[in-house]
Structures are given as structure tokens and as C-alpha cells.
Amino acid sequence: MFAPDFLREMQSGEEQAVEALLNAAFGQPDEANLVRKLRKSKAMAGEMVLPSEQGIVGYLALSRMIAPKSWLCLAPVAIHPDLHGMGYGKRMVGMITEWARMTDQTLVVLGEPALYTSAGFRPAPEGLTSPYPVEYTMVAGPAKAKSLELRYPQAFD
Secondary structure (H helix, E strand, C coil), X not given: CCCECCXXXXXXXXXXXXXXXXXXXXXXXXXXXXHXXXXXXXXXXXXEEEEECCEEEEEEEEEECCECCCCEEEEEEEECHHXXXXXXXXHHHHHHHHHHHHHCCCEEEECXXXXXXXXXXXXXXXXXXXXXXXXXXXXXXXXXXXXXECECCHHHC
């Protein structure tokens, strides 16, 4: 049984452990490839890990949106398969949404609405357009403009 510690910033040298976690959590390499591209393109704004005695068991990344320029994108979020359904992912996302609220930072995420809204995200505001389905796009923090076009980092293409 895994005993996770506290969410913290990823440290240099943990890249391979994160890649292994992403591959285990998603069952394919797409998310690990996305993370590599975000790092290489310097679009990565921050990476957090959930460590345990057995290694890295949780991960989330924030990258800089092309537009709106001050917004960040939360992707990917991963939890080790042995910990699915235990609430660790929801708590990690909840901590990030609380950080967004406290710092007036806007975050955008594309995913399952029930999961992300239960952790503090809300449906995309009316007038928001995206290259991805708007019904699966949620925001946290301030989103004050009435008409917004989301443009993700090139690594998402």
C-alpha cells in the first residue's frame, strides 16, 4: 500500500519517475510526450509531484497559455493506478484551484466536468471559444472577459 506524502514542486532528477507514472496512469505515452514537449518549448510554468516511500505517485503540470496570455493550463494530472478512487487526485486539483483563487491566477483545464468541478473548477464562461470541446473546458480563478479565445501551447497540437 502506498502512503503518499505532501504535494510539492518536482525536483531535478525526477523526470524519469514522472514519465513512468504518466505511462502507468494513462496506459500509453501521449501525456509523457506532452510533458516532454512542454518542457522543451519552455511553456511549462510548474510541475508538482505527490511523493511516497515507493516513489512518485501523483503529478500535475501547469503550462502557459498562448492566449489569454496570463492564463495557465492544468494538464496532465496523474495518480498511480493503485491509488485511483482514493481522492488523492481531487485533493491535488483542489489545492491548485485554491492557489488560483488566492493568487487571482486563472487556470483552464480540459477534462471530465464532474471530477474537476468537484475540486473547485467551474464550467467555461459564456463566450469562451476553444479548439477543444467547450463542454469539457473548465476554469478556476478569475475569468472576467466576456469573449475569450483559448490558444494552448504548441505542444498540445
